[in-house]
Amino acid sequence: MYTEQTERQLLAALRSGRWAVSGAYTGTPSYEQAFADAFAAFTGTAHAVPTCNGSAALTVTLEALGVGAGDEVLVPGLTWVACASSVLRVGAVPVLVDVEPDTLCMSLAAAEAAITERTRAVMVVHLFGSAVDLDGFTELCRRRGVALLEDCSHVHGATWRGRRLGAFGDAAAFSLQQTKLLTSGEGGVAVTSDPEIHGRLYRKRVDGRGRREGTPPGELELEELPGVQGYNYCMSEFNAAVALDGLGRLDAENARRRVAMRRLDELLAGVEGVAPPARPAALTEDAAYQYCIRLDPEVFGPGAKHAVSAVMTQHLGVHVEPIDSALSDNVLYQPLASGWFRPDLDPRHARELDPSRFSLPVAEAAGESAVVLPHRLFLAPPERMELIAAAVEKARAQLSRT
Numbered sequence: 001m002y003t004e005q006t007e008r009q010l011l012a013a014l015r016s017g018r019w020a021v022s023g024a025y026t027g028t029p030s031y032e033q034a035f036a037d038a039f040a041a042f043t044g045t046a047h048a049v050p051t052c053n054g055s056a057a058l059t060v061t062l063e064a065l066g067v068g069a070g071d072e073v074l075v076p077g078l079t080w081v082a083c084a085s086s087v088l089r090v091g092a093v094p095v096l097v098d099v100e101p102d103t104l105c106m107s108l109a110a111a112e113a114a115i116t117e118r119t120r121a122v123m124v125v126h127l128f129g130s131a132v133d134l135d136g137f138t139e140l141c142r143r144r145g146v147a148l149l150e151d152c153s154h155v156h157g158a159t160w161r162g163r164r165l166g167a168f169g170d171a172a173a174f175s176l177q178q179t180k181l182l183t184s185g186e187g188g189v190a191v192t193s194d195p196e197i198h199g200r201l202y203r204k205r206v207d208g209r210g211r212r213e214g215t216p217p218g219e220l221e222l223e224e225l226p227g228v229q230g231y232n233y234c235m236s237e238f239n240a241a242v243a244l245d246g247l248g249r250l251d252a253e254n255a256r257r258r259v260a261m262r263r264l265d266e267l268l269a270g271v272e273g274v275a276p277p278a279r280p281a282a283l284t285e286d287a288a289y290q291y292c293i294r295l296d297p298e299v300f301g302p303g304a305k306h307a308v309s310a311v312m313t314q315h316l317g318v319h320v321e322p323i324d325s326a327l328s329d330n331v332l333y334q335p336l337a338s339g340w341f342r343p344d345l346d347p348r349h350a351r352e353l354d355p356s357r358f359s360l361p362v363a364e365a366a367g368e369s370a371v372v373l374p375h376r377l378f379l380a381p382p383e384r385m386e387l388i389a390a391a392v393e394k395a396r397a398q399l400s401r402t
Contacts, residue, residue: 001253001379002242009241019237021206027217031240036189038247042157043164043172045191047198050240051205054153054175056233057188058086061171062121064190064200065147067092071120073149076106077363079125080324081332082175083151088340088353092120096327096358102278103130104292104366112140121147126155126165128372129261129288130277134160134168141169149173156181157254158287166191171201176239181254181289181375182246184239205233254287257375261291263382267389273299274392290372292323293392300399303368311395316387318377323370326363328355 013031018024021032032050040048051057067073069091075084077096084094098110105127115122122141124132141148152158152166153175159165166172171194174180176187192198203210208230209222235243268274273296279286295304305322312320327333335353351357373388 001246001249003245003249006242006245009245010238013237013241016237021234021237022220022222022232023237024218025215025221030221031237031244032235035235035240035244035247038244039189040191042247042250043191044167045172046193046195047201048189048191049198049201049205050235050243051188051190051233052235052239053186053233054173054177054188055082055086056205056231057173057175057190058082058123058149058151059089060201060204060231060233061149061173061190061192062086062090062092063204064192064197065121065149065170067120067147070118072116072118073120074106074111074114074122075327076123076125076127077326077328077358077360078104078324078367079127079151079327080153081327081330083123083125084327084333084335085338087123088335088338091340093118093352094327094335095119096355096360096363098360099127099363099366101362101366103132103280104128104277104294105130105132106137107362108133108136108140111137112144115144115146119144119146121149123149123151124169125151125153126158128154128277128290128292129158129286130279131155131158131160131165131283131286133280134165135282138168147171153177153180154289155287156289157250157285158283159285161282162284167193170194171197176243179289179374181287182243182250184235184243184246187235187239187243189235189243200228203228204230206230207232253379254285257288257378258286260378260380260382260385261286261288264291264378264385264388267385268293268392271389271392271396272296273396288378289375290321291375291378292370292372294366295369295371297365297369299396300369304399305368305371307399308392308395309371311398312371312388312391315391315394318374320391321372321374323367323372326360326367328358328360329364329367
């Protein structure tokens with residue numbers, strides 16, 4: 001969604017004379033810094049660092065946490081490919097961990113079993129409006145001496161025991177890509193309350209430079225400093241202006257969506273063989289970038305996601321997506337075909353990176369038996385949810401005859 005205020009923000013950025021954080025200081029704070037300050041306040045963290053996309057946010061966060069070559073990072077077996085790819089990008093090994101059958105988020109027991117002396121971080125992903133057991137993962141990471149990284153790209157604005165998701169780990173990353181609850185078209189943001197991690201985050205995404213205090217207008221606000229090898233992963237002023245405007249509407253839009261989602265919960269409770277992921281009681285306010293409908297293979301047949309997606313899409317006139325396959329089966333996750341892998345240098349590395357070595361029975365089953373709905377549908381009045389329930393019923397009826 002956008003409003004007249006969004007257009008005014010974009011025009012102001014266009015006319016400001018500064019289109020990037022690497023542009024000359026104009027005498028007023030950049031939109032990028034304004035968004036960083038507002039997002040940190042929104043999440044209840046001390047610091048936020050905007051990036052050009054969510055993958056970049058994950059990459060700089062991993063490096064800011066000290067993850068590098070030879071390390072292992074636990075990654076849920078059911079998530080978007082960028083979570084594992086960002087681990088590869090920093091030279092570490094993604095260790096795929098199975099998920100809970102009710103929430104579809106990383107299993108605490110499976111994570112503890114997967115930790116080794118090489119584990120440097122646990123990347124938990126709050127998936128489809130649900131959340132991992134943050135109480136359990138916080139205690140586990142503290143006890144085992146590893147960093148906790150939250151990926152909150154599905155849950156902007158959600159709260160655990162009244163505190164925003166993203167504020168529990170050592171750091172957290174959010175995507176602001178077009179389909180997300182808070183979007184700037186493309187963008188990302190990392191948050192932390194640790195000043196040392198923040199210092200590394202800031203410099204990692206701006207080629208190792210730091211922010212210069214007291215910059216005179218017309219000069220660069222970034223200064224060259226030694227000690228950090230970084231990337232150019234900055235968010236543009238246009239993207240920051242859009243994100244800043246959307247942030248002001250996010251809580252109200254999430255509240256509106258929750259009403260419609262709860263109505264769909266009620267309607268689907270009467271449909272055989274379907275259910276959304278469970279929401280832990282500690283998830284005091286949920287926020288879902290996609291509404292997931294799990295399909296019972298006993299009712300719909302095994303691997304029914306494509307057939308159900310096609311029927312619902314035709315019935316609703318809106319694209320209903322099949323859920324992403326588990327990373328062990330996902331065509332987009334090809335670590336052995338990536339430029340980060342050199343089998344001639346270390347043949348053992350091939351065995352470590354091969355996704356087929358991981359046992360992910362729950363993730364693999366779930367990754368073939370669910371469909372997801374875009375969050376924009378839930379800005380509609382709650383009575384319109386009957387159309388979605390009817391589409392599910394139609395899919396069930398058709399598939400039960402085949």
